[in-house]
Each structure stands twice: as C-alpha cells, then as structure tokens.
Amino acid sequence: MTKIGLEIHCQLTHLKSKLFCSCKANYREFEINENVCPVCMGLPGSLPRLNQEAVKKATIIAMALNCSTPEKIAFFRKNYFYPDLTKNFQITQLNIYGDTSVGGKGSVIVDGKKIRITRIQLEEDPGRLIYEGSSSKNQITLVDYNRAGTPLVEIVTEPDFENPKQVREFLNILSDLLENLAVSDPGLDGAMRADANVSIEGGNKVEVKNIGSFHDLEKAVHFEITRQNSLHSRDISIIQETRHWDDKRKITVSSRSKEEDLDYRYFLEGDIPWITIDSSILEKLKSEMPESINSKKERYISKYNIPEQVADVLSSDKFYSDLFEESHSDSNAKEIANIITTDLMGLIDTREKRESSKISATHLRDLADAITSGKISRNSSKNALYEIVKTGNNISQIISDLDLGNVSDESELTGIIQEIITSEPQAVEQAKSNPQTINYLVGKVMQKTKGKADPKLTLDLLKKLIE
C-alpha cells in the first residue's frame, strides 16, 4: 500500500510582525535585506521577543484541526549551520520532552478517510536563498533575510494518505480552512511550502523536500509514486533517502547532502519562558474563532434552503462567503447565493480579478432586489454584474445606462406575446394539453426581448392569452 505523509509549512501571513521582533511579517514589499533588525539578523546580544498573537493564531489552527493543546508550550533550538539562518539555529517546537508544541493528535476527514495530524508547531521561517551562476562549481548563494523570523506553522500528518488525490483534497480543505480562520493567505507566493514522505508497498520511505506550493506538492507526490513504482517493477530496490523537488523540471532529484545524518542537538530555548495556554485562554480563542466552513455550510442549507452543492462552494471560499454574509437577508439569501456561485465566481476567477473587482455587498443586495422585484431579468443581471465588477456603479445607474430594464409594460408585452402565439401554433396547442411545455413559449418571448421581459408577467400573460 502506498503511504504518504506531509509536513506543511504555512506562514501566518495575516500577522503584523515577525515571530520574535517587530519587523513586518509581510516581507514581500521590501527591497532585499531591508526588513531586518538586530533580532531577526541574530546580532550579538539580541534576544527573541515572542509575538503573542502568533501563539494565538497557531493555537486556533490546532483547534480547527481537532488537535489537543497542551496547557504549557515551550520553544526549542534546532541547531545546524545553514546560510539562511542568522543564528545558525532555528527556534522551533517539538514534543520529545513531553507535549509542548501548540497542538497535536488531531485529525481531518478527507474523502471519508481520517487523516491524522501528528503535531502542529510554531517556528521561525529562515531567510531566502537565491542561487546565481549555472554550474554547481561557479554557483554563488545570495541570502535575503527579509523573510527570516516570519511566523510559520508546521503541520505534520501521519502517513495516512494513499494517493495524490487524497493529498489534493486535503490541501483544498486545509487552504480553505486557513483562509477561513483569517490566519493565512495560501495564495501568496511562498506562503505554503511542503515536504512529503512517500513509500510504496515493499519500498523504503523517501522524503521529498523543498516543494514550493500546494500545486507542486500533488505533482511531486505523483511523480515520486510513479518513480518508485517504476523502480519496483524492475526489481530495483528503493533506498531510503532525501530528494529535492526541482520545480523547473518538475521531478524529484536525490540530494547528495548528508542532511539525514544531522544531529540537531535540540534543547530548550531559555530566552523564551514557557507559555501557559489554560482553559480560559482556550475558551476565549474559541469564542473569537470564525465560524467553521462546515457550520456555515449547514447553516446555509438549513436556514436558507440553499442547495447543498451551492452551499458547499459558497462556504468553502472566505472571499465569497464573507460577501454573502454581508449582503444577504432572510428573504434574498437564496438569490444572492445564486448570483455568487453561478455568475460572480466565473467573472472574477483569478486573484488579480478579485483584487481589482469593484463589487460590494450593497451591489449584491441591490442586484438581488432588482431581480426579485422584476426590475431586471436574470439574464440581464449577468450583464449588470459584469458592469458592477468593472465600474462599481450602482444598479439603477447601470440599468438605465445599458438599457437593461425589464419590459414590464403590460400592453407592450401583450403585443409581443400575441405575435409569438401566432407564429408558434403547434407549441400553443402543446402548452394547452401539457402546461409544462409553456416554458418553450416563455423562452421565445425572452429571445424576442433580448431577455428583458419580466418573466413573471410574461408567464401570467401567456397563460391568460392561450386560454
């Protein structure tokens, strides 16, 4: 049986400052080596100053992944020499001397299968290495320490995945969850990185490191399983090793480094006293936690009678569910859910489009009102939505500017309907015997009015005139 375990590194991108100093957690906007201070540069004499918010966010993640959280947490030093570390040790957490990391022993249900979460730990991100020069002999390594000290949560799973599909499904769930908790933006470059342990039946465990995105993680796992299966089928034994993901060539490459032999000499970080997270703190965090995706979904279904599939899509994306929460009322909820999932999601389907979109909750509310009150047809509403996203103008202006208003004048509509009845005698007969087929005639009216006919009025008039 194939076994896959993951180690996912997730930056807490929503925090203001780094894990141990007041430099910005959002290091991306800085020139190289500008977002640094004596602490994150590990200068002689500097001491870490723990960001309490980071501990809270990490604890929230642990709770959301159904982990148990110890009453006291501690930090440890992981000692090794590497140019991306300013102190040549990393401040991290581990559980070898009792459970002292922010969370552990959790689980997530993925496609009906329980994936166990081994441990969740809070740690500092190292700096970023930039390699220059082509051949390995001439290669030079440059270091940008802007990222050094960024708060990072590592989520370690048991080897419970059986195939890349489960991995992908887990990553989807995890991305949505992190976004919903308002702790991390998984879409930011470098915010999510991962290592994977992969083994197939009868083979040794291979660790794949350095996977730079969730997208590549699935690919890397897939590649590694294929590679191992191919070796196995030729009776070549699979050696236990560490491999690196080459994101240009999209393959895994054996690392010649002796990383696996490293002895990290873990010991307690004396500069950070133990932190107590007792039940009262946990309760408070729980009460401040955003509603879970599942709970939202249930609520959408039971309270507003929104179809399960629509509720599922709507609840799992924080951007859209926030928009929904802000704009809906009991009466228009279903309509708004509809607009978002059938039209809006297609309109703004990339990060850039989302960010430049001008749509607000008020727009959605007004648009739904216009549809239900018959001011605009569902068909025309698509055009209106496009205009909203582009211009941010209000609905009534857009309706008048683009002449999207419904034909709801009874005499005008009666004239059009009579024309249709004359030209479609067969359909009229059919509609008389089978009222279901009247929709065909409604469609014809819509065609004629370019979708602007008031649907309710059209139906009423059609029924009356056929009889």
Add this chain to the structure above:
Amino acid sequence: MNLKISALEFVQQVQDGNISAEDFVAKTIEQIQSVDEKLHAFLSVNENAVEQARLIDKKIKSGDKVGACFGMPISIKDNMCIKNDKTTCASKMLENFIAPYDATVITKLKQQDAIFIGKTNMDEFAMGLSTEFSAFGPSRNPWNPEYVPGGSSGGSAVSVSAFECVTSLGSDTGGSVRNPASFCSVVGYKPTYGLISRYGLISYANSIEQIGPITRTVKDVAFMLNIIAGIDPNDNTTIDNKGEDYLSGIDSGIEGKKIGIITDMMTDGVDPAVLSATKDAISKLEGLGATCEEVSIDMVKYSVAAYYTITATEAGSNLARYDNLRYGYDFSVEGYEFNSYISKAREKFGPEVTRRMIIGGFVPSAGHAGKYFLKALKVKSKLTKELDEAFKKFDLLVAPTVPVLPFKIGEKINDPVSLFLIDINTVTANLTGKPAISIPYSISNGLPIGIQLFANSNQDKLLLQAAYALEQTVKLPEVPL
C-alpha cells in the same frame, strides 16, 4: 580631586557643586592613562567622555533635569552593546564588530546621564575566571600585578579597584562578577535571574547568566539596581520588580535573621586563609544579631560538572552565529563553499572558547545527551530544590566567594580542570537563579578575600541589607597602586 569615592558620594558632590562631572571624568581618564598600561582593564576608552561630561555639567548649571548618575564614569564589560561602539567580547571573531544598538542597561544608564568611560577586558566570550583568556592579553590584579584579577569580568573589577571608574557592569554566568570582585577587593553582585534585562548582553549561557554591578560599596549596588533592574519588553525572561527601591532600608540590619553556612563550600579543599576569613565573617554576622547554623547542600558536589555541561551546550548554540558572514573580520569567501568557509573563519576563536564549543557539540548530541546534558539538567533542578528547602529554614546563606586566593598569571592556564573547580562556590547561584553577592572581607599576604552571601529568589533587597550590615564591620587597607 579625589577619585576614591563611591557612586553615592560622587552624585552628592556633583549635586553640591563641590566637583564637576567634567573635572572628575578628565581626572579619571588621566588615571586610566597612568595605570592601565600596566593593569589592562580596558579594551577601549571613550574618547568623547570629557565632552559628554561637559554637556551634563551644562545641564546642571542651567537647572535642567539631570539623570541620577550626574555624569558618573562607568565602565562596561565588553560583552554589552553600546551603539556605534566596538563590542568585541575580547575575541578576534568580533574584533571589528560595531554594535548598531544599545543594550537595555545602556539605554537606562544613558537616560540617567551616566558616562561610559570605556569597555573592559574579559575572558573571551566570558569563558574563564582569570581574564587570561582574553584575545587581547590578560588584565592584572591591582593588589599585585603578578596575579590574576579573576574573571571573566576581570577588567571591570580592576577598573573599579584601581579608580579608573566609579562603578562597572560585569556579567555573571558562573561567578564572573563575584569572582573578580573577590580577587580585587570590590563588591560584586549577581541578581535574581531575570531582575536585569540581558537584551544587548552577548549570550554565553543565556539560561543562567545575569548582568551585575561591580562597585566599591554595597549601597552602590543598590544605587545601580535602582536604575537598571526591572521588566524589559525586549527580554522575555525579565521579572517585574514593581519599581523596588533597593536603597531604602538598606541599613535595617540583620537582627534575628537565620543564616545557613554551606558546609559543602567550606571543605578541606578551601585555602586556610579563606576558611578562617569566612569563619571570622560568620562570627561578625552573629555579632550583628543573626543566628548562623551549618547546612549541607548535597548537590554542590556535582554543580561544577553540571555547570560546565549546561554552559557548554548553550555556548555551542549561542556562538554558532559567528560564521563571519554578516559581520566579523575581513576574510574573503572567494574559493570556499559554505561549510569550509565557516570552519576556517571560526578558527579565530581562542583555545578556551574552542574547548567549550567542542564539549558543547558533544554533551547534548543524540546518544550522549542522556548521559551528560539531561543529567546536568537533573542536577540543576535537584540543586534548586535543595536551595528552596534551605531557604524555608534560613533567610540567607553564607560561604567564601572563591575557595582560593588569587593565583599568579600563567600558573593554571594549562590546567583547565583545576580552573573549572575554582567555580565551585559561585555556580550554585547561577544554576538556581538565586541572587548572591561578594563583599571584600580581608587581605591575606596582600591578596584579597571576599565573602559571599546568598538569598532566595526575589529577595535581592534583603540580601543587600545583610551585605551592607556585614560591610560596616570591615575595615580594609587601601589598594597599593
């Protein structure tokens, strides 16, 4: 101009207009110029000190608000960062390191108009107890320049003893303030762990070390604590002392206090002169109304082994950052890959630092941690329990500061283990986080002996009261400069 005054006397005299800060600082610089070639207390001297003093005098004259130090010249051990000043840790590795920020103690002293007269010599990265392991040559004992001044804050103790400043700040990881204070016949204080911020103190063994004042009098320790003690957001290990005033009630005496005599620090290995001085001090304490009784702290016999295991582990980690990539000395990376470069660059560390880092790589390593590092942590926790027990019965504990008299320069430098063992009376305070003080007590054959008092954690004020009481019974000859 009399340089032989305490901090409190200095402040009083400047306030009274008897002396000016400028004159005093200028005279102090002269003193440094006259004695330091021989004693080598300083690694660098502040060239702007006189100018800075003049500015403070101006403030005094114009009636502006002036900080509590009134331009007092203070020397700083060269492992604390002063912005834009060299901070070398007496190491070739940091020979050209200019600190870009102030340590918290420096910030606080600056706010109180102290003048940093210079940075003092020390054992490299504070590892040693004789100042012989300075990469820039040893300091010498003002009582006899043939002898070591103790260490690792040797330069600080020398500078106070030889009137090259009024007070000094040292750091104490295993006795590094108290040991040289004892050897140079000045007062040395190791506070409760967390009382003074370590932000800007270059770490050697961060879980047990503290900055501590080295002064002429016990009251001067209290004066310094009033300025530098207390919680600091930049050091998560600091404790809130609620603005304690250590000077108030310092003369309350020790009538009725119970004092335990640590027998494990007064064994046969202790120099007879030290032993008899200690016994004399005990009778003085009784004369002041305290009751003294022997107490055994069993774990003391393992304390030095535990101390060196823990400090080597932490040092191995704390000193790992000196890879010469971000700061350090001039040494091109051309032709090296990362690992070979840092191995080569780190050859600049001196022998004692190298020795301890090698130990520090071994004792916490997989397969050996259980036998060494974890066992050392057990000793530390048992020792703390024993002391906590003792402090249920006693208010204070007493022992010699150092079991031996100052020794000659070069005498023990090739015998690291015998040097290690000299720490036996001082490391207990560090391993347990308790405060301890060394006060000058007597002179034997021209060499100083200090007496050490301990109190329970956060009983710093009580400790200073007791030390002050004992100090009043002592009359010592002047240092033969």
